[in-house]
Amino acid sequence: MTVITENTLELVDVTKTFGSMKALDSVNIRVAPHEVVGLIGENGAGKSTLLKLLAGVHQQNSGELIIRGQKQRMKAPSDGANLGIGVVHQEQSLIVNLTVAENLHLGSAGTPGEKRGVNRLGLYNWAELNRQAETALRRIGSSIDPTTIVEDLSFTDRQMVEIAKAVQVAEHSGAEPLLILDEPTAILEPQETEILEREVARLKQLGSVIFVSHRLQEVLRVSDRIYVLRHGRVVGERNSKDVVEEELFQLMTGRESRQTANEAVGRTLGRQVLSVQGLTRRGHFRDVSFSIRAGEVCAFVGANGSGRDELARALFGAEPFDSGTFSVDGRPARSMRIRRAIRSAVAYLPSERKTEGMVAGLSVSENLTLAHPVDGQNGPIQLPGKRRAAMRRWIAKMDVRPADPDIDIARLSGGNQQKVVLGKWFLAKKLKVAILDHPLRGLDPGAKESVAQLIAEAAAAGCAIMLLADTLEEALGNGNSIIVMKDGTITERHNLAERIPALAELVEGMV
């Protein structure tokens, strides 16, 4: 109110400790009005603690939180909302069997003040609810029909509803909102991220934005300024136009720049291991034919609904297909069942790591031995001591941290969990085919690199790998070949050893 240059948010020497661990160590961050600030850091760097502090979930031990020139101390999550801070969380917060309008209404319910549309007896006035929702959606430039049931929306549209919800809450305070987008693009396909990037530009007109993401390129594109967190400290503050991705990576991980060269391309490939002929599942994919050779990483790219996920699951026997054949190492497999797939040395890494890939509550070594018997396991009889010894070697080989075979897998970080899930398959003596469904999803860059390394090693050892890539960069960086799918059919094939396609070329095949 006093001066134009007053910052929307200012953190001065903020420190937050959990026990003896410093989650945040004298952090200084400022966000100006109508500015997009990027926040990057590896898992455990303190990003989530920082966000929880701003949302009012945690309180700092020392340091000052200044919002629009006023010193604030937040005690409850509603304090954040009252100060005009809206958070779009990484996890979806929408209730999928309700309409968009209802979800927006629920979102507003936490804020004080009158709630129109539902009277004191709990009776709904749908016209009013829909009208309110439409206003909230228009505000962020979205034209989603408020009467749609959320589960009928695409992920991008759901993300829009989440944003509308956060904006609505934040604007209730009467101030220009500060919106925090926590990993908003983590599960979006490339062209969907573009929509979101445009949305961020629009939000910038309404207020300020803190954009948290693992994807360095995106952060560079959307932010004006970037803060890099490492081990709870701000290790760098850069203007987006003065910095390149390599530098950010280095700041974030503390390591030398990652190898950009794709080693996979130079590898000599062996015989055909997986060969697919005219595979069709009505409504999902049709007449899909391709083959993958030993040592080859074949990256599949495509938008939501391209059918690549269903294809991958059908090859492992987790979902059915209607017609077509495929063979593993020359042996035809007319239909697949999971047990048979495993016996013929086919591995599948599900995209839902937490629910399908690992068994939380079991130890790391138990998880590792779920799919294949190892030393110390003879049918139903298990010898924990011997198994542990075998597992120790694997854990060391894959560099799982902490290197404790008995720790509950749920307590590991995402990257380390993924290493264990991959290890479960890769420790088979001769794995022939690995179907990896978004193996790098949700991992921070450091963990990504080590998981990618594991994949490359498996390929080098002669495994044929089908990789469903999250991003085109990921496909280009890890594959020997790329297959583009759209609406259930293959639209393009690229052999990277012959020619490296441009990004635009790949996107063209997808939309």
Place this chain on the structure above:
Amino acid sequence: MSDTAHETVVDQRLEATHHCAHQVNAKPSPLHRINWPTLGPLIALVVISIAFTFINSSFATWSNMRAILDQASIPLVLAMGATLVILMGSIDLSIQGVMAASGLTFVLLSANSVNGNEFGIGAIIAGLVVGVIFGAFSGIIHTKLRIPSFMATLGVWYIGLGVATVLFGDTVPELEDAGLLSWANATPLGIANGVLVAVAVVIIAVLIMRFSSLGRNALAIGADENLARLNSIPVNRYKIYVFTFAGLLSGVAGILGTMRIGNGIVEVGSGQLFFTTAAVVVGGTLLSGGRGGPLRSVVGVFLLTVINNGLILSGASPVYQQLIAGIVIVTAVVLAGLRQRSRLRIIK
């Protein structure tokens, strides 16, 4: 099957156009709006009714239709409460116990053969209050003591039966209030009053489902209880409300049943738990919660009632009736859930 496949194709096209046009709003086509799995039980009801019409000419008569309506009325009342509970992802096993306790309370406070009470309408209200108390009690044990609804209501079932047995004493209390005795079966409007009560309850349930936070929050809780909490829905409070509502309806059913029989017995609700729960599930409400609705349960109730009625009329031996009803229910549930079951989905 082809219907569902077709629907998925429509879904995909929508999604595809959506991606190309980016922000263009996907207005679902009218075809997309038709919810095929919902129609399954309705189609089955029509087909089975037509089949019975051909098998026995007395099936499609006005008097038999009235008989079907009469048979369906109590399950309809119960199914409306059960639908809301199941939508929420919970289960209410207590209905037979609550019916017994309400029914006996009602008889013993009306003009009856055992004591000198004669409270008329007051007796009905007392019976309903008993239902409400039992329902609220189930809800409170379930939420505050964090006992799974399955166990909480299993216990309340037996508490209800126990209370009813104590009230019953050693002679059968006969209902002697002439007005109340004949009320349920009286047909001042062409259909029995009991059926009218059921229709009113269905209408109320549909309105609750569409226009009240009771119904909408139950739906939200059924979808994901934790998300509902994070969206500031008072989950426990609404669970108690829903169980109370179900208890009230069990009370209504207990009183209706007692009026029909003419005396107060502990077995007034015998067999209703299986019938109602089966009807709700056959109608297409998922036991896991979050999907379904009262109108589907109406179809489910009629489907099962028509099967029972038709089998009797077709001269099927009573020995086989239960067997056939069971097979039909299992088949219907298998067909109803076909689409939801992907191979990796966990069934508990």
